[in-house]
Amino acid sequence: MDKVKVTINGREMAVNKEFTILEAAETNGVDIPTLCYEEGLSLQGCCRLCVVEVNGARKLMAACTTPIYEGMVVETETERVVSARRDVLRLLLANHDLRCLTCERNGDCRLQDYCYRYQVENTPYPGDRKAYPIDGTNPFFYRNYGKCIMCGKCVRICAEVNGAHVIDFMDRGFDVKVTSAYDDGLTETTCTFCGMCVQVCPVAALVEKSTVWAGRPWEMRKVKTTCPYCGVGCQLNLKVKDNRIVGVAKEKSGSNRGHLCVKGQFGWDYVHSPDRLTQPLIRRDGELKPATWPETLAYVARRLLGIKEQYGGAAIAGLSSAKCTNEENYLFQKLMRSVLFTNHVDHCARL
Numbered sequence: 001m002d003k004v005k006v007t008i009n010g011r012e013m014a015v016n017k018e019f020t021i022l023e024a025a026e027t028n029g030v031d032i033p034t035l036c037y038e039e040g041l042s043l044q045g046c047c048r049l050c051v052v053e054v055n056g057a058r059k060l061m062a063a064c065t066t067p068i069y070e071g072m073v074v075e076t077e078t079e080r081v082v083s084a085r086r087d088v089l090r091l092l093l094a095n096h097d098l099r100c101l102t103c104e105r106n107g108d109c110r111l112q113d114y115c116y117r118y119q120v121e122n123t124p125y126p127g128d129r130k131a132y133p134i135d136g137t138n139p140f141f142y143r144n145y146g147k148c149i150m151c152g153k154c155v156r157i158c159a160e161v162n163g164a165h166v167i168d169f170m171d172r173g174f175d176v177k178v179t180s181a182y183d184d185g186l187t188e189t190t191c192t193f194c195g196m197c198v199q200v201c202p203v204a205a206l207v208e209k210s211t212v213w214a215g216r217p218w219e220m221r222k223v224k225t226t227c228p229y230c231g232v233g234c235q236l237n238l239k240v241k242d243n244r245i246v247g248v249a250k251e252k253s254g255s256n257r258g259h260l261c262v263k264g265q266f267g268w269d270y271v272h273s274p275d276r277l278t279q280p281l282i283r284r285d286g287e288l289k290p291a292t293w294p295e296t297l298a299y300v301a302r303r304l305l306g307i308k309e310q311y312g313g314a315a316i317a318g319l320s321s322a323k324c325t326n327e328e329n330y331l332f333q334k335l336m337r338s339v340l341f342t343n344h345v346d347h348c349a350r351l
Contacts (some may be wrong), residue, residue, distance in 0.1 A: 004070040009077070021063040021074055022050060032076050033085065033114050036151040037064040038200050040257065041160055047151055049088050049114065052076045060084055083271035086118050103143065103204050108217035110202035111149060140266045141198050141208050145177050150204035154178060154197035161259055166191045178205075195265030199250045199258065208266075211239065214246040218344040224250055227264040231326045232256070234264050240311040245271055273335070304340060315342030322349035 003014045008021075008030055010287040015024040020043070025032050035047035045062035055073035060081060063074075075081065079219050114161045115121070132145035155178060155186060159165045166189050170179050171332050180189045215216040222237040232245070235254030246266050252258040270276065280296035281288040291299075307315055318336040329347070336345045 004068060004072075006068050006070075006072040008074045013060075014337075015068065017068070017070075019068050021052060021054075021061070021066050023112070024068050025050075025074075030076060032063050032198065033117070034064060035110055035114075035149060035151060035202050038153050038157070041153065041156045041200075044152055044156070047088070047149070049243065051077050051084050053081050057289040061083055063215065078181075082118060085114070086120050089115050089118060089240070090125060091121040092149050093120070093123040094127065095129050097144065097147065103147075104205035104207045104211055104217075109204065116316065128174065130174070130177075132163070135185070138187055138191075138193065139209075140193050140195065140310060141206055141260075143186075144157055144205050144207070147203050147204055148178060150176065150178070151202060153200040153202070154206065155199065157200050158197045162192065162194055162196055164190055164192060164194075167197070193262040194260060195262065197260055198259075198265075208247045210266075210269075211247040215241040220246065224251055225324055226254075227260065228268065228323045229261075229263040230322055231324070231329060233325055234260055236260060236264055238268070245269075279309070308340055314344070316340050316342045317346070319342035320345065320347040322347055 002017045004017045005012055005014050006024055007013075008025055008028065009030070011030075013024070013028050017026060019027070021034055022034065022037065032050050032052065034050045036044050037047075037050065043065045045065035048062060050063040051060035052066075053075040054061050054066070055075075063076070089111070093115070096111070100109075100112060103109070106112070115331055130145065135143040135145075150169075154169055158167055166186065167178055167180050168174055168185065171177065180186060180191070186193070195208070200207060218279050220239045220241045223240050224235065224237050227234040227236055232255060234256035235251040235258075237249040237251045239249055248260070248268065250258040256264075280291045280293060282291040282296060282299055304316060316336070318332060318340075320332045324332070333345045336342050345350075
């Protein structure tokens with residue numbers, strides 16, 4: 001991998017020559033604020049919050065779109081840079097719903113974090129404000145245009161990762177907003193409700209309905225797990241409060257790289273169903289009665305081995321679940337073929 005030497009904030013570093021300033025900085029522990037940048041999506045450089053000062057350049061450069069070169073000298077927190085970032089934040093606040101006290105992203109909002117970081121408390125740019133109603137017509141999340149900062153991440157991930165191309169910018173100037181064709185509700189479009197747009201939103205323009213009034217972000221612990229809906233093995237983080245799941249957060253590791261389908265993102269409510277079995281049951285005298293796990297496993301093993309000895313392995317069949325992981329299904333068929341000597345193994349993936 002070819003490298004070049006650049007200097008960022010007085011530190012000389014050797015980095016991949018294909019990097020942008022932002023990638024070079026992040027790789028070496030230098031934090032540059034961003035709102036429109038998302039790893040894996042096309043570069044837009046539209047929020048201008050990542051501007052930096054490059055030696056020899058007449059204007060401030062967007063770190064997320066500017067490629068590095070040999071000998072480049074960059075400053076990320078000069079007085080000029082900080083002043084520009086403060087003005088960007090003030091412009092965003094000029095048309096932003098500032099009811100932060102009851103906002104579901106309070107404490108987990110990039111705009112809030114950067115306003116605190118650069119000590120921006122209000123805006124000197126009063127004027128007309130957009131007043132769009134909150135859209136809750138779909139079953140999974142709210143769309144609050146009053147909090148949208150036009151970063152475009154939802155538009156790009158819908159087009160570039162999902163491939164659905166459901167939403168885009170509509171109108172121009174002051175009236176611009178992110179919506180579907182003809183401003184139709186999402187249930188009237190080709191939206192698959194994968195929730196990718198919700199996961200990349202840096203503010204509270206897109207919020208899962210399940211998390212509303214369910215708890216503050218800092219009250220929830222994230223539990224990394226594997227999606228149970230198919231054998232792909234998508235990784236996700238469950239948002240858990242008081243031992244109850246209230247939502248799903250992004251987990252960038254795994255084959256899915258943080259992206260989910262509608263099942264993984266929103267189809268977890270069955271976990272708390274009152275009809276769900278919570279312990280094994282064994283039929284005794286014609287009635288299903290609770291049993292312990294050791295007792296149940298011993299009973300199943302004894303009965304299967306007894307059938308095998310009396311009738312042979314061909315008398316046994318195994319039906320596995322598509323909701324198991326590939327590893328679990330491998331062990332299941334291994335048990336059926338190598339221990340019980342039957343090839344009668346099937347599964348329920350008939351979607």
